[in-house]
Amino acid sequence: MEQMTFQSLLHKGLKRFGELPAITLLPNEKTLTYKELIEKAERISSYLIQLGIGRGTHVATLIPNSLESVIFSLAIQQCGATTVPMGEKLGTREVDLILKESKPKVVIMATQPHVATILDYLEDSKDPQVQIIGLPGFCVNYPDTFKLFEWPEETVDVDLPIASTEDLALLAYTGGTTGTPKGVMHSQKGLAAGLISAAIEDPLDDRDRLLLSTPLVHSAGSLLWRSLVSGVHVYIMPSFHPVHFIQAIKEYKITTTFLVPTMLYRLIDLTKKMDYDVSSMRNIYYGASPISQERLREAFEVFGPIMRQQYGMTECNIVINRFSKSAHLWAYHNNPEALKSCGKPCLLTEVRLIDEEGNEVKPLELGEIIVKSPAMMEGYYQRPELTRETIRDGWLYTGDIGMKDESGYIYIKDRKKDMIISGGMNVYSSEVERVVNRHPAVSLSACIGVPHPDWGEAVCVVVTLREGFNCTDEEVIHFCKERTSKYMVPKFIYFQDTFPLTPLGKVDKKELKKLYVQGITTIK
Incomplete structure (x- = not known):
């Protein structure tokens, strides 16, 4: 192979599997061989x-x-x-x-x-x-x-x-x-590097059956191509439907899938209401947004020790950090706090955490995550100034605030743009959500900052409750007061049945905040 390009890897990879099934569209079961x-x-x-x-x-x-x-x-x-x-x-x-x-x-x-x-x-x-x-x-x-x-x-x-x-x-x-x-x-070389990195980090072969229901133009697309060059049989659903998804796992003996946390939560809740068989499953990749530690433990109980987290972003072709199945299992039994992490850097990726002056922070200190990888973007199209701001000296500045522990595990604390400044204190919304999500009645929460005449921004949390549970805003606030710093305790708690979601299924905080500030949401 003269040149290592994405085009050449796809061409060579797919030609190896001939009459094996490549793709099946559900529910009509129309199938194409390689x-x-x-x-x-x-x-x-x-x-x-x-x-x-x-x-x-x-x-x-x-x-x-x-x-x-x-x-x-x-x-x-x-x-x-x-x-x-x-x-x-x-x-x-x-x-x-x-x-x-x-x-x-x-x-x-x-x-x-x-x-x-x-x-x-x-x-x-x-x-x-x-x-x-x-x-x-x-x-x-x-x-x-x-x-x-x-x-x-x-x-x-x-x-x-x-x-x-x-x-x-x-x-x-x-x-x-x-x-x-x-x-x-x-x-071409960047996507090729991402494909190789994913193949190293995510070992799949022609015995695997992959089920995808999130949009193929997002993270699922990277897993799709990574799977097809290895002979995996890929099943595609037009969209995610929890009942159909669980049924497909049993019927087609699915071994692998990718879920965002909101989808995983719906599957966990569904298994409490219906018979299911997920014994064929060997890998559940999840990512794209923070996951509740408590719900992750529930996922272990339903699916077994098969969770694999991936941390990435469009600018780095999804390959920054991996939290492996064995690391999940070790954390589950020995260090539950580590379940909050996104693992350690991928083989082809370098990761540093730096302060505002560009100095590397010490373990357990907060810093911006910066990345160097052959899978990085070349830049932003027709935006040279933004490119220079984002890529400096060969490092991609992710805008994510994180922390590294003594064992090298990295924890995402928040996006810089999602950080709330209340009364001069930095409040990381994901940390507030982790506390709120520990409440036994809470299914999912989203923390946003809303304008306030005294504090600049006030910590506001929107909550969906588990089915069959009731709770008041005072109960949630009291729960938080006993478990976190005073300045991180929500000033306002609101309840609603569903959240606005991005096309990938993540809670759309921008839309939630916009709707709340405009006063046209169902929160009140």
């Missing part, structure tokens, strides 16, 4: 190349979890082009901003709510080479100016462009919940 997946991707690659797609061109996708989302993503990489993935739950504002900045030559779509936005992009671009391709079978009414995709009867014999290590393979947008989305640039 051979069929490659053949279909090659047919689409030749189709895209005839449209002028190749190295250096941007191709945007807006496709829900499906066989098509995998096939088209693979085909774009085979062309050596840059994928600009967009999630189906993105708002029209975010889609509009991403299209106008990234200027894709082709948009491949299958979502009705975004038709008008993409039509506007097509008309405003005034570029005759820009094309919108609508995928059939997704109940979308496409305008006549869109091109309805039809499978080529045969693959046109074209030379697939060979990407270089420096080519841009992925332009992934992040941070668009309330601000302007930022385009994270990943090179």
Whole structure:
């Protein structure tokens, strides 16, 4: 292999498994073998190349979890082009901003709510080479100016462009919940390094069956490609539904999955109401947001010692820290506090914790987590100043505040932007949530800072209760007073049945805070 690129690793990895099943879409059980997946991707690659797609061109996708989302993503990489993935739950504002900045030559779509936005992009671009391709079978009414995709009867014999290590393979947008989305640039060599690192940290093979129900344009996508290059049989659900998820584990003897904590909590609660069989499971990867220590112990009781945490971010291709199954088991029996950690740095990653002056902090002291890795982004698209602010002397400044213990385990305390300053004291919202979540009636909590005339910001916690439990705000505040510092005790506790969630299933604190401050939420 002359060049270690993401394109070359996918090409070589997938070709090894021939007639083995590669992907099954649930619930209809439509399955593609590895051979069929490659053949279909090659047919689409030749189709895209005839449209002028190749190295250096941007191709945007807006496709829900499906066989098509995998096939088209693979085909774009085979062309050596840059994928600009967009999630189906993105708002029209975010889609509009991403299209106008990234200027894709082709948009491949299958979502009705975004038709008008993409039509506007097509008309405003005034570029005759820009094309919108609508995928059939997704109940979308496409305008006549869109091109309805039809499978080529045969693959046109074209030379697939060979990407270089420096080519841009992925332009992934992040941070668009309330601000302007930022385009994270990943090179071919960077994604290749991330793929290799994930394979080292997450040993899977052709005996594994992976179930994915979170959007493939986010963390699940990294696990998807890491799995396919190892011969794993991947099962894809359009979205997460707890009952269907538990049933799928039993029916298809699933061995591995990825969950965000809110999904894990729903599964734990569901197992208390129905018969279930999760004996086939060997790995549950979780991450994307802090997890309750108490709920993690419950997960052990339901699923066994199979938990594996991954800490990462879009800017570092998801591979920063890992908290292994054996480390979970050791902490469960010997040091429950360590269950709060996100583990230790991955093999290809260096991690430091520094203070405001850039000095490395001592164990048990708080500092910003900075990272150096071959899987790091190249920078933010068309944002040189933000890139220079985020990447300094080869180190990526994550914006996460953490602490390292004497054993080398790293604990995420908060995001810098989520830190609450109340009466001049720094309050880390995740620490408040950990205390509140220990209350026996609490299922999940979210801590936010709200404006206050005296303290600047007041600590406010929004709570969902476990089914069948009742609790008052005074009880929760009293519970916190007995267990944490006075300045971290919530001033306000509110209850509601559900939280606003991001497309990945994390509690959307920005939206929660915005709704609360505007006074239009159901909190009151």
